[in-house]
Amino acid sequence: MALENTDIQNQLTEKFGESVSNFQQEGDLFAFEMTADSNTAVLLFLKNSEELRFHFLTSMFTIHYPDAATDRQFAIVYLLHNWYENKRIKIKAFVNGKTPEIKTVANIFPCANWMERESYDFYGVDFKGHPQLKRILNMDEMISFPMRKEFPMEDSGRTDKDDRFFGRTTINL
Amino acid sequence: MSDLLLPPEQRYAKMMKDLHNEDGSELSILNLGPTHPATHGIFQNILLMDGERILEAEPTIGYIHRAFEKIAENRPFYQITPLTDRMNYCSSPINNMGWWMTLEKLLGVEVPKRAQYLRVIVMELARITDHLICNSILGVDTGAYTGFLYVFQFREKVYEIYEEICGARLTTNMGRIGGFERDWTPKAFELLNTFLEEFPVAWKEFENLFERNRIFIDRTVNVGAISAQRAMEYGFTGPNLRAAGVDYDVRVAHPYSSYEDFDFIVPVGKSGDTYDRFCVRNAEVWESISIIKQALAKMPEGPYHADVPDYYLPPKEDVYTTMESLIYHFKIVMGEVPVPVAEVYHSVEGGNGELGFYLVTDGSRTPYRLHFRRPCFIYYQAYPEMIKGALLSDAIVILSSMNVIAGELDA
Numbered sequence: 001m002a003l004e005n006t007d008i009q010n011q012l013t014e015k016f017g018e019s020v021s022n023f024q025q026e027g028d029l030f031a032f033e034m035t036a037d038s039n040t041a042v043l044l045f046l047k048n049s050e051e052l053r054f055h056f057l058t059s060m061f062t063i064h065y066p067d068a069a070t071d072r073q074f075a076i077v078y079l080l081h082n083w084y085e086n087k088r089i090k091i092k093a094f095v096n097g098k099t100p101e102i103k104t105v106a107n108i109f110p111c112a113n114w115m116e117r118e119s120y121d122f123y124g125v126d127f128k129g130h131p132q133l134k135r136i137l138n139m140d141e142m143i144s145f146p147m148r149k150e151f152p153m154e155d156s157g158r159t160d161k162d163d164r165f166f167g168r169t170t171i172n173l
Numbered sequence: 174m175s176d177l178l179l180p181p182e183q184r185y186a187k188m189m190k191d192l193h194n195e196d197g198s199e200l201s202i203l204n205l206g207p208t209h210p211a212t213h214g215i216f217q218n219i220l221l222m223d224g225e226r227i228l229e230a231e232p233t234i235g236y237i238h239r240a241f242e243k244i245a246e247n248r249p250f251y252q253i254t255p256l257t258d259r260m261n262y263c264s265s266p267i268n269n270m271g272w273w274m275t276l277e278k279l280l281g282v283e284v285p286k287r288a289q290y291l292r293v294i295v296m297e298l299a300r301i302t303d304h305l306i307c308n309s310i311l312g313v314d315t316g317a318y319t320g321f322l323y324v325f326q327f328r329e330k331v332y333e334i335y336e337e338i339c340g341a342r343l344t345t346n347m348g349r350i351g352g353f354e355r356d357w358t359p360k361a362f363e364l365l366n367t368f369l370e371e372f373p374v375a376w377k378e379f380e381n382l383f384e385r386n387r388i389f390i391d392r393t394v395n396v397g398a399i400s401a402q403r404a405m406e407y408g409f410t411g412p413n414l415r416a417a418g419v420d421y422d423v424r425v426a427h428p429y430s431s432y433e434d435f436d437f438i439v440p441v442g443k444s445g446d447t448y449d450r451f452c453v454r455n456a457e458v459w460e461s462i463s464i465i466k467q468a469l470a471k472m473p474e475g476p477y478h479a480d481v482p483d484y485y486l487p488p489k490e491d492v493y494t495t496m497e498s499l500i501y502h503f504k505i506v507m508g509e510v511p512v513p514v515a516e517v518y519h520s521v522e523g524g525n526g527e528l529g530f531y532l533v534t535d536g537s538r539t540p541y542r543l544h545f546r547r548p549c550f551i552y553y554q555a556y557p558e559m560i561k562g563a564l565l566s567d568a569i570v571i572l573s574s575m576n577v578i579a580g581e582l583d584a
Contacts, residue, residue: 026515026516027278027515027516027517028278028518029516029517029518031516055405056405056408057408058408058520058527058529058546059529059531059544059546059551061531061544063533063541063542064542077531077544079518079529079531079546083419083421083426086426086427088518090516090518109406109408110406110407110408110554111406111407111408111551111552111554113554114550114551114553114554115551118550122242131175131177132175132177132178133178134178136234136235137234137235137238137583137584138235138238139235146240146243147242147243151243153240153243153244153246153247
């Protein structure tokens with residue numbers, strides 16, 4: 001029997017109550033939100049539950065929403081996959097824009113280690129308890145977090161190339 | 174502060190002080206890479222060695238990081254395809270097609286059967302070249318140069334087919350939303366048929382050179398083995414995972430582009446060692462050849478692209494002669510096309526694993542966020558664990574058998 005969305009939703013709301021919310025089918029992905037401080041508990045439950053068996057972390061990344069309310073400016077997105085039932089889900093956890101921090105899941109899914117380092121490197125999200133939270137693709141001396149929306153892609157002092165004529169601005173809004 | 178946050182040479186210096194060999198010999202630090210000819214790309218690993226054995230390793234990545242995700246946030250959709258080319262450049266058509274399919278999922282574009290079959294052919298050709306390079310280079314790293322020279326000319330043959338289809342060879346920038354930019358010429362099919370006649374002969378010969386080769390077996394069996402459990406925890410996908418015995422393949426799990434119409438098996442290994450990875454790739458090449466033959470035999474008639482004037486560039490003659498086409502051309506090139514506000518995830522089976530695209534749009538001309546799930550980036554973090562306790566020369570063999578492509582690793 002295939003794993004139904006309602007089963008997932010019922011089991012999660014029964015166990016976590018208010019911490020999980022906003023369940024919906026987005027295209028071919030079943031999506032919901034969880035509070036940032038429940039992320040390890042929810043993911044551990046999804047991974048180890050006999051019925052749900054979301055044992056594979058496909059990907060984990062961050063999205064920046066600078067215009068949202070302060071406590072919802074960064075979304076940490078987890079894509080989980082159950083290979084037994086061939087079911088994908090997406091979980092979003094929103095964190096504070098001033099001091100973004102969330103617990104690490106590298107101990108639950110070892111592959112999250114570098115993904116979290118990447119999120120730290122590009123967005124400055126602090127993953128509490130991560131064994132080796134340092135920059136991964138950028139150089140260690142860098143002080144900014146380049147994937148944040150306020151970080152301009154191109155040097156604003158450049159005069160040889162005027163993007164206004166091509167319908168682009170240096171900051172994509 | 175955790176020791177892991179220290180630069181590796183400082184961390185190793187501590188260990189070298191603490192660990193003493195009974196015979197008085199000392200541990201040493203070796204900098205493997207970043208530009209070592211045997212690593213095939215910019216990979217740096219700082220190793221702590223006891224003689225020839227590796228005790229600790231720390232990879233440093235990002236030497237060719239080009240900020241593709243940032244650039245993608247500032248470019249219209251058509252300008253993002255060339256970025257995908259440069260990720261896994263050994264099989265760029267797969268990346269291109271994966272990107273188009275993500276967009277088609279977002280925009281709800283229905284692709285005609287013929288275009289889907291043509292895509293399958295080109296993706297399988299790309300898989301063949303990807304595996305061909307990986308396996309023949311693995312041969313070179315174990316000291317067998319001949320096999321590489323035998324099969325490498327066939328990559329050239331495949332590139333001639335690409336050239337006939339889209340005009341480019343390595344970084345192909347192939348296709349459009351909804352199909353291909355032009356129909357395949359008879360020449361393309363001719364080249365394809367010649368390839369299908371000649372290549373299996375050479376590939377059989379290549380296999381015979383390696384599969385029962387004493388030296389090759391000694392160098393690869395039980396080298397860099399990883400268990401299925403560990404491989405899944407580390408997020409392995411693609412041939413590396415299948416070599417460990419897990420039959421996960423995106424083409425089967427979530428069929429895209431009509432893969433469900435074709436009959437093929439998913440080869441799996443047992444031990445997840447270097448030899449199994451080699452054999453799984455070999456077997457996949459045979460499956461790819463079979464899929465291409467099936468697609469050619471079953472090729473339906475019909476258009477080579479979907480009828481979506483909002484997203485598909487009109488023919489150039491019309492742009493010069495009719496007003497409508499000129500307007501559409503202008504709008505598409507400038508990115509002024511209707512885009513829904515949505516989030517989609519689409520993944521394809523790339524040359525080395527599940528290549529995923531997570532696209533967030535806000536209705537503007539550029540993606541709000543585009544995340545690439547790069548298989549290499551995720552499984553390369555298992556490398557230190559896989560080479561721990563191995564010989565230095567094994568580390569080279571393991572790296573090349575994992576098919577880590579620097580362009581994809583660093584994006």
